[in-house]
Amino acid sequence: MTALTFTLKQQVAQRIDVSALTPDRLAGLSADAIRALPLNVGNRELELGELFSVGGDDADDIVIAGGARLDRIGFGMSRGRLRVDGDAGAYAGAQMRGGELVVGGSVGMFAACGMRGGSLSVEGNAGDFLGGALPGDMQGMRGGLVRVRGHAGERAGDRMRRGAILIGGDAGACCASRMIAGTVAVFGKLGERAGESMKRGTLLCTQAPERMLTTFNECGSFELVFLTLLFRQWKALGAPFDTLAGRAPRARRYMGDLGAGGKGELLVLAAA
Amino acid sequence: MIINGVSIDETFAEAFGMRGTRIVITAHDLTWARHAAVALTGFATSVIACGAEAGIERELSPEETPDGRPGVSALLFAVSSKELGKQLERRVGQCVLTCPTTAVYSGLDAPEKLPLGKTLRYFGDGFQNSKQIGGKRYWRVPVMDGEFLAEETTSMVKAVGGGNFLVLAQDQVSALRACEAAIDAMRKLPNVIMPFPGGVVRSGSKVGSKYKALPASTNDAFCPTLRGATRSELSADVGSVMEIVIDGLTDADVRAAMKVGLQAVCEVGAAGGVRRISAGNYGGKLGQFHFHLREILS
Numbered sequence: 001m002t003a004l005t006f007t008l009k010q011q012v013a014q015r016i017d018v019s020a021l022t023p024d025r026l027a028g029l030s031a032d033a034i035r036a037l038p039l040n041v042g043n044r045e046l047e048l049g050e051l052f053s054v055g056g057d058d059a060d061d062i063v064i065a066g067g068a069r070l071d072r073i074g075f076g077m078s079r080g081r082l083r084v085d086g087d088a089g090a091y092a093g094a095q096m097r098g099g100e101l102v103v104g105g106s107v108g109m110f111a112a113c114g115m116r117g118g119s120l121s122v123e124g125n126a127g128d129f130l131g132g133a134l135p136g137d138m139q140g141m142r143g144g145l146v147r148v149r150g151h152a153g154e155r156a157g158d159r160m161r162r163g164a165i166l167i168g169g170d171a172g173a174c175c176a177s178r179m180i181a182g183t184v185a186v187f188g189k190l191g192e193r194a195g196e197s198m199k200r201g202t203l204l205c206t207q208a209p210e211r212m213l214t215t216f217n218e219c220g221s222f223e224l225v226f227l228t229l230l231f232r233q234w235k236a237l238g239a240p241f242d243t244l245a246g247r248a249p250r251a252r253r254y255m256g257d258l259g260a261g262g263k264g265e266l267l268v269l270a271a272a
Numbered sequence: 273m274i275i276n277g278v279s280i281d282e283t284f285a286e287a288f289g290m291r292g293t294r295i296v297i298t299a300h301d302l303t304w305a306r307h308a309a310v311a312l313t314g315f316a317t318s319v320i321a322c323g324a325e326a327g328i329e330r331e332l333s334p335e336e337t338p339d340g341r342p343g344v345s346a347l348l349f350a351v352s353s354k355e356l357g358k359q360l361e362r363r364v365g366q367c368v369l370t371c372p373t374t375a376v377y378s379g380l381d382a383p384e385k386l387p388l389g390k391t392l393r394y395f396g397d398g399f400q401n402s403k404q405i406g407g408k409r410y411w412r413v414p415v416m417d418g419e420f421l422a423e424e425t426t427s428m429v430k431a432v433g434g435g436n437f438l439v440l441a442q443d444q445v446s447a448l449r450a451c452e453a454a455i456d457a458m459r460k461l462p463n464v465i466m467p468f469p470g471g472v473v474r475s476g477s478k479v480g481s482k483y484k485a486l487p488a489s490t491n492d493a494f495c496p497t498l499r500g501a502t503r504s505e506l507s508a509d510v511g512s513v514m515e516i517v518i519d520g521l522t523d524a525d526v527r528a529a530m531k532v533g534l535q536a537v538c539e540v541g542a543a544g545g546v547r548r549i550s551a552g553n554y555g556g557k558l559g560q561f562h563f564h565l566r567e568i569l570s
Binding site: 143162163181183200202222223224225226228229230232233263 | 298338339340341375398399401402403404405406410412418419421
C-alpha cells in the first residue's frame with residue numbers, strides 16, 4: 001500500500017476546508033467515493049476530485065500537497081499519519097485526539113486548538129493562538145504534543161489545560177496567556193507580556209524575557225527533578241528540542257500571574 | 273539427599289499469596305536514596321505485626337533511574353491490596369517524602385494501580401502541581417529543600433510471600449556464616465527480598481500458643497535449648513537453627529532465590545558446620561505454593 005496522496009491541481013482564490021481528509025474519515029472509502037467527497041471552498045461546495053488529484057490507497061498514511069489556503073488539516077483526527085508538503089492554513093491539527101500530523105512548512109492561526117492527543121510537528125512557523133482555545137471555548141489544548149521548529153505567533157498556549165507545546169524559535173506576545181495547566185517551552189526569545197493571566201502550568205524558556213510582568217514574583221534558582229524527565233522525553237524530538245538532554249535541571253523560578261491566582265510558573269533555565 | 277555432607281530433608285516450604293509492589297527511590301546521591309529506602313523498609317519483617325514485609329531489592333545506577341540520579345529499588349508486600357496501599361502511603365509519606373532530595377517512582381508496570389503521589393500530593397496544601405510526561409503523571413510537591421517529585425501511581429501484582437528454608441548447624445556461628453553466604457547469593461537476584469534483619473530470622477514460629485492472646489509462638493521443636501524438654505526435631509549434633517524467609521513477585525522468583533540460597537549453604541557444607549537443611553510448612557493445607565527442597569536442588 002502506498003500513502004494516499006492529495007495534490008492541489010491549481011491554486012484557488014478561496015480557502016478550502018480539508019477537514020474531511022483524515023485517516024478517520026477516509027477509512028473504508030473507495031477511490032471514487034473519495035473523489036466525490038464534498039469540500040467547502042469559500043461559499044461553494046465542490047467535489048474533491050475537481051480540486052485535487054488523488055493517488056495511493058493507504059488511508060492511514062495521508063499526504064497533502066497544497067498550501068496555506070488549506071484550512072482545518074487533520075481537524076479532529078484520532079489515528080494514523082498525515083503529512084503536509086509545504087504550508088498549512090488555519091486550524092491545522094485543531095481538536096486532534098490522536099495520530100501524527102507533520103507539516104513540512106508553516107501553519108496558520110489556531111493550529112492545535114483544543115487538541116486532546118496525538119502530535120503535531122511543524123517544521124516552519126506557527127500563527128497566533130497555537131494550542132489555544134477555539135473561539136467560544138473556555139479551554140485550549142487539553143493533551144498531546146506540539147512541536148514548532150520555527151517561531152510562534154501571539155498567545156501560544158492561550159487557555160491551555162494539558163499537554164506540551166515546544167517552540168524552537170521565538171514566541172510572540174502573551175505566550176501562555178490565561179494558561180490553566182500544561183507546559184509551554186520556548187527555545188528562542190519570549191515576547192512581551194509572557195504568562196499574562198496565567199493560572200497554573202509551566203512556561204519554560206532558555207532566555208529570560210526582556211521585561212517580566214510585574215505580577216510575577218521571583219522565587220530563586222532551584223534544581224527541579226521533573227525537568228530531567230521532560231528533557232529526557234524531548235531527547236527523541238530532534239534539534240533544538242534535544243539540546244536540553246543531559247543539562248542540569250536548574251532553573252530560576254518566577255510564580256505568577258499573581259493577578260490570576262499566581263500558581264503558574266515561568267522557569268528560566270540556567271545557562272549550560 | 274546429602275550434598276557436601278549436608279542432609280536435605282524430604283519436606284517443602286509453604287508460601288502464601290500476597291500483594292506486592294516495587295518502587296524506585298532516587299536522590300542527590302546514593303547515600304540519601306539509601307537513607308530513604310532503609311527507613312521505608314524498616315520495621316517490615318513480617319505481616320504478623322508490621323503490616324507489610326519490605327526490603328531493598330538493589331541499588332540502581334543513574335542510567336537505570338527515570339531522573340538520571342542514583343537510586344534504590346524496594347519491594348513491599350502485604351496480605352491485601354488495601355493493606356498494601358495503606359502501608360505504601362504511610363511509609364512513603366513518612367520515610368521518602370521526608371528524606372532530603374528524594375523522588376519516588378513506580379518500579380512496576382501492571383494493570384492494577386496503587387496511589388503513590390496521588391495521595392501524598394495533598395501535603396502541598398494547594399501549591400502542588402502535576403506534570404504529565406511520557407503518558408505518566410507526576411506530582412511536584414513543594415518542600416523545604418525544594419521539590420518532592422512522586423509518580424502518581426505504582427503498580428501492584430499478585431505475589432508470593434513466605435518462601436523459606438531452615439539451616440541447621442552445629443553452632444550459632446556456623447549457622448550464621450552459612451546464612452550470610454546464602455543471603456549474599458540471593459541478593460544478586462531480582463524480584464525478591466529477604467525481609468528479616470540481614471535476611472535471616474532466628475525466631476521461627478509455630479501456629480498457636482499456650483497464651484490465648486498469641487496467634488503464634490516459638491517453634492519449640494527447632495529450639496536447641498529445649499531438646500530435652502519437647503518433641504524436638506533436632507538431633508544431638510545440631511546446636512543452632514536459623515531461617516531465611518523469601519518474598520518474591522512470582523513463585524518462579526522465590527524458587528530461583530531458594531535455589532541459589534540452598535546451593536550456597538550446601539557449598540559451606542559439613543566442613544563449615546552445616547548439618548541439615550529443612551523448611552517450614554503447615555502440612556500443606558494453608559499455603560498455595562509449595563517449594564520442595566529436594567526438587568529445587570535436583
